Amino acid sequence: MMMQEEMRVVSQKSIARNIFEIVLKGDITQEMKTPGQFVHIRIGNNSEFMLRRPISICSVDQTAHTLTCLYRAEGKGTTALSTLKTNDTVNILAPLGHGFPVDAAKNTALLIGGGIGVPPLYELSKQLNARGIKTIHVLGFQSKEDMFYLEQFSQLGETHVATVDGSFGTQGFVTDVIQALPKNYDTFYTCGPIVMIKAIESTLPETPGYVSLEERMGCGIGACYACVCKADNEEGYVKICTDGPVFEKGALNL
Known part of the structure; x- marks a missing residue:
């Protein structure tokens, strides 16, 4: 059920080049149950930012009533969002959209993320692990400076990284990593730019999967x-x- 709430900022920090992690607290988190959904954030109360900004849900702690979002500060709106401090408030419309079907995986799932498409896969991996599904993660970034959440994903399962410039992990793209992996997974889930998703669908023509578009x-x-x-x-x-x-x-x- 979609709801609207003024959520309080618990913390915010920079975790990679232009990437920020913001933790918000509010009762609306009790409605956030499906990984892959997103929130629509209103930045400020003036006319400068008339449109809300869609940001994927990275992680939810329903016991603590907290929501974690990772986002790239690349325009005026998200740059303004990155200046919020602890105890500031932000208006959230959520949860929105259809998320990943966690019950589609049988034994082992391959999770593939590119850049800012990585965050929604974290909550997905947590929920898959809770169901006893083994997760393999392939994360793609432009450079080592752009990487984030490697430790968090590694705690949930086997994690591989590709960087375009070769500064960390495999030089190239996520498909280069996938082609070198044993095909011991029964389902894949991916989020990222369309060019990446097209390449993944071509690389895994026989594997059932689900894609999330940016x-x-x-x-x-x-x-x-x-x-x-x-x-x-x-x-x-x-x-x-x-x-x-x-x-x-x-x-x-x-």
Whole structure:
């Protein structure tokens, strides 16, 4: 059920180049049960930032009533968000979108993230582990300076890294790592840019999987049609914010 709440900032810190981790506290966390969903954040109360910013849910602690989000400060809105301090408040609309089906994996799941597509896979991995599913993580970044949450993922399962410039792990892309791995997984889950998702679907043609798209959004509730993507359905398109952001492999015309 979608709700709106003024959440309190518990902490915020920089964890990589232009990447911030913000922890928020509020009762709305009790509705955040499916990994892969996102929150829509209103930054400030003036007209400078009229549109909310969609940010994926990285982790939820329902006992502590806290939500952790990781985001890249790259525009005026997210840069302003990065200046919030402990006990500041931020208006959150959540949870939004359809997330990853955790019950799709049978024994072992391959989780593949690229850049800022990595965060939603963390809550997914936690929930898969809680169900007794083994997780293998492949994380892709531009450079060592852009990496984050390696320790956290490593605590949940086997973790591999690819960097484009070769400054850490395998030089190249996540597909280079995947091709070198034994195919002992029954399902894959991925989040990242479309070019990466297309490459993964080509690399894993026989493996069932689920993809989560990174798209710029306007309203976040399906009214503005700013995040439309072509799809193989009767309408010929889907709205990433409400029909997704998670889709079954092959459902979209990428």
